[in-house]
Amino acid sequence: MNGDLVFALVIVAGTVLIVAFGFKNEIREERREMRNRDEKYVETLAEIPGLYDNTIRILATVPRPRPICMSNEAKWVGGFVVLVPLSVLAFAAYDQLRSPTPGITFAGLLQFFGLLVFLMGAVLWVAPYIRHERLVINGDMAIAKIISVGYSRAGWWVYYQFETPSGEKIRKKNITFEIGLAAGMRMPVFYNQENPRNAVALCTSFYDVVLPQNRPKS
Numbered sequence: 001m002n003g004d005l006v007f008a009l010v011i012v013a014g015t016v017l018i019v020a021f022g023f024k025n026e027i028r029e030e031r032r033e034m035r036n037r038d039e040k041y042v043e044t045l046a047e048i049p050g051l052y053d054n055t056i057r058i059l060a061t062v063p064r065p066r067p068i069c070m071s072n073e074a075k076w077v078g079g080f081v082v083l084v085p086l087s088v089l090a091f092a093a094y095d096q097l098r099s100p101t102p103g104i105t106f107a108g109l110l111q112f113f114g115l116l117v118f119l120m121g122a123v124l125w126v127a128p129y130i131r132h133e134r135l136v137i138n139g140d141m142a143i144a145k146i147i148s149v150g151y152s153r154a155g156w157w158v159y160y161q162f163e164t165p166s167g168e169k170i171r172k173k174n175i176t177f178e179i180g181l182a183a184g185m186r187m188p189v190f191y192n193q194e195n196p197r198n199a200v201a202l203c204t205s206f207y208d209v210v211l212p213q214n215r216p217k218s
Helices: 003-022 024-044 053-059 072-098 106-138
Strands: 068-070 140-152 155-163 169-175 186-192 195-201 207-209
Touching (some): 053 186, 106 186, 106 195, 106 207, 169 195
Antiparallel strands (some): 068 207, 140 155, 140 186, 186 195
16 A cells, blocks of 8 residues: 555545534434434334234243244355355456466465455354344343335345333344335344343344244154
């Protein structure tokens, strides 16, 4: 990285920070107005039948610790964590065979592949896998209302709100692989009683609860 590029990056980062701090109050006020609009919208949003209505009724009868199994969400993310670095490795190996670059070996490419899988797996798979397990097995359950559903470059996302017994309202937005969701539907959410913002909706979790009718008969 040459000096001109470093200087340009410093200028860009400095400009972003100046703009962010300069408009801090305006941004905070705009967020407050958005929250107020959201609250009015959620209050008037009519509930509609959804995918999880029957699951909610059954989950209410399942005691903790809840039996769980890996969800399709976890399988998709796990596949992504392996396939993307593997594709990079295959492309780099093919390019190296066609036009060898001095100092680059196949062993070095394998090391890079292993490091990439480790980093992506730790961030995208292992961390949520561990956190979701605790919440789904022993977390408190609340019923969330879906505020909106949309699509971005990262995939489908769901924006929802749930309320704790103390009256605290929590809003979260997460990527989901569940199709058929719509504003107004209800869905189960598992959260940490001491820190309700530490929560995961069933449709975004790396785990599913094994319902009584789906358990193997002994």
